[in-house]
Amino acid sequence: MRMLVLGGTWFVGHAIVTAALDAGWDVTTFNRGSSGPDVGGVLAVRGDRARTSDITSLASAGPWDAVVDTSGYVPRNVFGVARALAPVADRYVFMSTVSVYRDWPTRPLSERSDVLYCSPDAGPDYGTDTEDGPTQYGYQKAGCEAAAVAAFGTDRTTILRPGVVLGPREYVGRLPWWLRRVAAGGNVLAPGSPDRTIQPVDVRDLAAFALHTITEGFSGAFNVCAPVDGATFGGLLADCAHATGSDASFDWVPDEVLLNHGVRQWSELPLWRTFDGVWRVDTARAQASGLRCRPLSLTVRDTWRWMVESSEASSHDRAAEIGISREKEAQVLAAWHRSGERTS
DSSP: EEEEEESSSHHHHHOOOOHHTTTTTTEEEEOOSSSOOOOOOEEEEEOOOHHHHEEEEEEOOOOBBBEEEEEEEOOOHHHHHHHHHGGGOEEEEEEGGGGBTTTTTTBBTTTSSSSSOTTTTOTTTOOOOOOTSSOOOHHHHHHHHHHHHHHGGGGGGGEEEESSSSSSSSSHHHHHHHHHHTTTTTTTEEESSSTEEEEEHHHHHHHHHHHHHHHOOOOOEEEOOOOOTTHHHHHHHHHHHHTTTOOOOOEEEEEHHHHHHHOTTTBBTTTTTOOOOTTTTTTHHHHHTTOOOHHHHHHHHHHHHHHOOSSSSGOOOGGGGGGGOOOHHHHHHHHHTTTTOOOO
């Protein structure tokens, strides 16, 4: 198999490139070379996807069995890139997101759920951010999906919609923050209930499924998350303690108490969000088509190992936006203890 990856140096793209090389595929990557070194063994083509001449030059390096686009964010750009590559590639795999759904994160979702409308030739300013509702990011990704289909056609386009992606090289910093906090020990503020189910997908499982859709010629959209009810928040934090060898204790504070103290969902306490749809994404279609998800404990263990062995774990700006301060955590815990409502 010959594959072109647009991006391919940091997280999802890196995992896809690595998996393809391990499978013996011939891999070309296209990027500006600014996010990190390329994986050894690829043909690295330098260029800017926003520059028409660079895309025209890239097309001359084909043909490919598939293009995997991990760096498309503006519909108009995805449309131009995909249209230029359509004559030299059999399939276009676009890495999208569950944020394209109109009802995310408030309601449970499936591939039959309504998708936000965005024209395939929309520019970067299309869409708006709504509190606890649709975001400009979701609108733009929906437009990118439409652009890929417009350029390659329905039968030659695969849309992957992951939710939260975790694993080694995660630059957003959600799981790395929890690992660092648990490793520091002491009394850890834990959000809501330990029984709350979560369904993050390991980046390596997402990559394996992306390759599987290519070899099997699957078209259409797939939600790519771990199974609903397959893991819990309590299990995640216990896995963090086990992986780091920490003796931390966890104080589970109810959602309403955290909200009353102004704790920001998703950012100050990563992966914590109270809406029904966040962790209720139906993945039956992907599972029936070959998606396999490893236990969350392995994702946690391998991420901690990468953090210990690599200097890359804290090198991205996004990670600085994640996590509650130790001072605010102590204040919330003290108020919770004083309330007399604390339960074991």
